[in-house]
Amino acid sequence: MTDTASSQHDTAPTSPDVGADRAFLLLRTVFTIAPIAFGLDKFAELLTDWEQYLAPWINDLVPGSAHDAMLAVGVIEVAAGVVVAVAPRYGAVLVAAWLGGIILNLVTMCEFLDIALRDFGLLVGALALASLAWSRRRSVG
Structure with missing residues (x-):
């Protein structure tokens, strides 16, 4: 006896x-x-103290304090998410590049390597989104 729904x-x-x-x-x-x-949490600071993740050499490069840098990071992250929503072909590449920068920051600190590895997985996911977005464009157009 076969299951009709399954067949x-x-x-x-x-x-x-x-x-x-x-x-x-x-x-x-x-x-x-x-x-x-x-990005929004860079302003609210509910999840963590984001400043601990900023490499000292980057903090020396950017104007202002580490807190100011994290606020700028928050604005960039919100913008990247909006670009993914509106134009995923470009937003996904933007997010992948941003994650590459985060990974570089974390690796040069020789700390938070577990987070750098996680972010590498996210970077690959962002590149997969970009690939899917570009292939969808070709199949439609």
């Missing part, structure tokens, strides 16, 4: 793009929400 699911036609569309939507959502949330 219908197995034989239902599916587009090969369904998985890519779902992955695109998930990645676009997370790379919109996460940068905006983390």
Whole structure:
């Protein structure tokens, strides 16, 4: 005796793009929400003391205090999330580049290497979003 619902699911036609569309939507959502949330938290400081993650050599390069630098970082992160929402082909690359900068900052501190590794995974995810966004553009246009 076969399960009708199961056999219908197995034989239902599916587009090969369904998985890519779902992955695109998930990645676009997370790379919109996460940068905006983390950017806003640079002002609220609810999650952590963000200044501890700023390498001293970068703090020496930027004008003002480490707190001022983190506020600027917050603005950039919010903007990156908005760009992902509006133009994911470009926003995803922007987020990937930003994550590369964060990784460089963390690695040069010789601290927070676990966070640098996590951010490398996020960078790869952002590049996957960019790839999906560009392939969607070609298939539509």
